[in-house]
Amino acid sequence: MNDHATFNALVVRELDGGFQRAVEERRLADLPPGEVLIRVHYSSLNYKDALSASGNRGVTKKYPHTPGIDAAGIVAASSVPQFSAGDEVLCMCYDLGMNTPGGFGEYICVPASWVLAKPEPLSLLETMQIGTAGFTAAQCVDKLLAFGLRPEQGPVLVTGATGGVGSLACALLAKLGFAVTTVTGKESEHEFLRQLGCAAVLNRQQAIGRASAALLRERWAGVVDTVGGEILAGAIKATQYNGIVTCCGNAASGELPLTVYPFILRGVSLVGIDSAECPLVRRKEVWDKLAGPWQSLLQDALNALSVRISLAQLSQTIDEMLAGRTRGRIIVDLTGETE
Ligand SMILES: NC(=O)c1ccc[n+]([C@@H]2O[C@H](COP(=O)([O-])OP(=O)(O)OC[C@H]3O[C@@H](n4cnc5c(N)ncnc54)[C@H](OP(=O)(O)O)[C@@H]3O)[C@@H](O)[C@H]2O)c1
Structure with a gap:
């Protein structure tokens, strides 16, 4: 893909000792080098994202930065044989969204070792309702x-x-x-x-x-x-x-x-319990349960407890989470379908 191609992302900038957030146009060339380029369809808002988006140095050291520790989407380009363009994948935790541009952008570029094939029969949306x-x-x-x-x-x-x-x-x-x-x-x-x-x-x-x-x-x-x-x-x-x-x-x-x-x-x-550095083998074990015996148990609850927001609504929702006013799961829709 053309490095000059642009995409939208929430960017947190340090300004006059405070932190400001805005949806900005970024270039693919702004992303770090990585083996797998993913077009993100959905992300989700976790407490750690709210900390990163408000300047918490325990989570994110350098700004400007795009948070988002969760991402589900489709491989746009891959330099490794395990993944090919068109594959549906997840990328969660490790350094994603902490000091690596994360899922609150329409594209991420990450090492293949952070990427998991989407567990069937879950949809990309369902994987982020879980997140x-x-x-x-x-x-x-x-x-x-x-x-x-x-x-x-x-x-x-x-x-x-x-x-x-x-x-x-x-x-x-x-x-x-x-x-x-x-x-x-x-x-x-x-x-x-x-x-x-x-x-x-x-x-x-x-x-x-x-x-x-x-x-x-x-x-x-x-x-x-x-x-x-x-x-x-x-x-x-x-x-x-x-x-x-x-x-x-x-x-x-x-x-x-x-x-x-x-x-x-x-x-x-x-x-x-740690999810950030949880090894891929254990990660797969837990996803196998979520996509297997626990899927039918959770299906109704996932719909009842999640809401979908657009990138434009994200900054305000982050403030609500920091104020303790959110509930359940908040899905960030980067497909453009939730405006
Ligand atoms: N170890 C890991 O790998 C890992 C992974 C994911 C999350 N976490 C951590 O798990 C925690 C929950 O994450 P989350 O994504 O579920 O966050 P969340 O959606 O913001 O939920 C946190 C909940 O904690 C309660 N709460 C908030 N402030 C509180 C206070 N001052 N005193 C008592 N209760 C308070 C609120 O529930 P009520 O209003 O219902 O009381 C709030 O909804 C966070 O600390 C997060 O960093 C850790």
Whole structure:
């Protein structure tokens, strides 16, 4: 393809000590060299993108920059035999959208080792309804199941429940037969959570419980935490003997105010979840579940919990996510069909 060809992308620029975002025309020559050039059809908005788009140096060091840790699209050109023009593919995480121009542009150029063939029978749109958030939720649920957790052992708790990771974890766990209790700060979304199959809803303070206590009444057989801080601490303190807690996020805090007692008196297991550097083999394993046995379980929920926006609507939606006002999954449509 002609290097002078242009495409649209959301560009974040550092200006007078602040950060500004605008949809700009870029040239293919502006992209870094890479083995696979992809025409992005859909991306999705994850919390990490909102951080990158607002100048968070922990995520993105250099600006101007195009965020977007998720991309699904069609190969436009490839210099490696594994991929050919016309292939439907996904590219998620690694450095995409962090310090490599990401999925909030109509084209990305990446190493072949970051690219995954689209798992059948999912459509490109469905892969982005799942995206990094859904993939992370799936990793959390998979860990609970691999640990041996079964619905009859008791309720599971999901925190940050209306968020991308939280809402998908709620939907999947409910469909797998677990009694799901959720934690949300949004009173207006209790009905939404019940529609996803959740049995009970707590506010954040109820989830924290007595902050000074080393242990709380044993309640949760398992936990999917997406927020960290006092809510994660409260969840661990209220986890049953030999229960399991997965920890993937820090939407509330990166701190964990806790003693060792839940671990040494109740045998609670705390399991970390990472999707960014998750090896391709594990990535494929989880996608095989999402495209296989879990696909029918998630289909209705994916439609109920996702909205589609255009590139032009993205900047405002990023502000809403940073203010904690979004819910579910936000799909960025780069096909031009959502204007
Ligand atoms: N480890 C990994 O590889 C990985 C992958 C993906 C995501 N993550 C992390 O997982 C977290 C969730 O990601 P996401 O994409 O689902 O984000 P999101 O859609 O913005 O959801 C985050 C949710 O957390 C809750 N929340 C926000 N601020 C809070 C606060 N101050 N106190 C308590 N709860 C708060 C809100 O839910 P309610 O209003 O319902 O309470 C919000 O909807 C983020 O920290 C993200 O960085 C990690």
